[in-house]
Amino acid sequence: MELLNHAPLHLPHINYDSKKASYNHIARDDLQSHDFFKPAQDLRSHLDQLPLLRLRTQATSYIPSHSHLANDHTYTPYDQRYCPSCLPLQIVGNELHTILHCPHSSPLSHSTILSLNRALRRYDLCYWSSHTPLQQTAILLGSSPPKLLRKHDKAWTHSTSTACTQLIHSLQSHFFKHQPSASPGPAPSLTSSPASPP
Numbered sequence: 673m674e675l676l677n678h679a680p681l682h683l684p685h686i687n688y689d690s691k692k693a694s695y696n697h698i699a700r701d702d703l704q705s706h707d708f709f710k711p712a713q714d715l716r717s718h719l720d721q722l723p724l725l726r727l728r729t730q731a732t733s734y735i736p737s738h739s740h741l742a743n744d745h746t747y748t749p750y751d752q753r754y755c756p757s758c759l760p761l762q763i764v765g766n767e768l769h770t771i772l773h774c775p776h777s778s779p780l781s782h783s784t785i786l787s788l789n790r791a792l793r794r795y796d797l798c799y800w801s802s803h804t805p806l807q808q809t810a811i812l813l814g815s816s817p818p819k820l821l822r823k824h825d826k827a828w829t830h831s832t833s834t835a836c837t838q839l840i841h842s843l844q845s846h847f848f849k850h851q852p853s854a855s856p857g858p859a860p861s862l863t864s865s866p867a868s869p870p
């Protein structure tokens with residue numbers, strides 16, 4: 673497929689240790705799959721997958737690396753999209769940090785990791801800890817584990833998608849609770865404040 677051949681063009685700089693773990697890197701195996709044009713298995717399940725789809729397509733308002741623009745509408749370089757919870761430490765708030773490493777949000781992943789580890793054992797796959805952080809992030813976001821036989825794809829998704837979807841829902845509500853709400857902001861001062869009486 674032409675597009676398959678083009679896929680690596682979107683991956684100019686793959687550095688697994690880099691902080692720049694954009695979803696192109698996380699979903700690298702998915703991009704090279706044989707059924708590239710078929711909707712991913714997790715999109716064909718019966719559950720509401722919209723929050724997961726938003727995260728997978730980097731279209732959330734709560735993962736800092738997804739926000740291209742700052743409050744003043746200027747472009748924020750990827751390297752400066754810091755995790756607000758970890759400031760003053762300047763750590764890029766990407767999926768990998770938010771889900772696996774951030775001391776504020778990563779504890780939400782623990783129960784999902786436990787059930788994914790159980791699922792890995794059911795399919796005789798390597799333990800959770802033997803996967804790379806990027807592979808772990810991809811699995812938490814609904815991708816199949818790298819060594820899963822294709823015939824087990826559907827069963828894998830069926831047995832894990834609830835846990836993955838619940839994780840995304842709890843991440844979403846965690847951030848909406850802890851970040852300033854997307855309020856329209858302070859009302860512009862249309863009238864000048866009345867002069868104080870002499």
Ligand SMILES: [Zn+2]
Pocket residue numbers: 755756757758763765769770773774775776
């Ligand atoms: Zn953080």
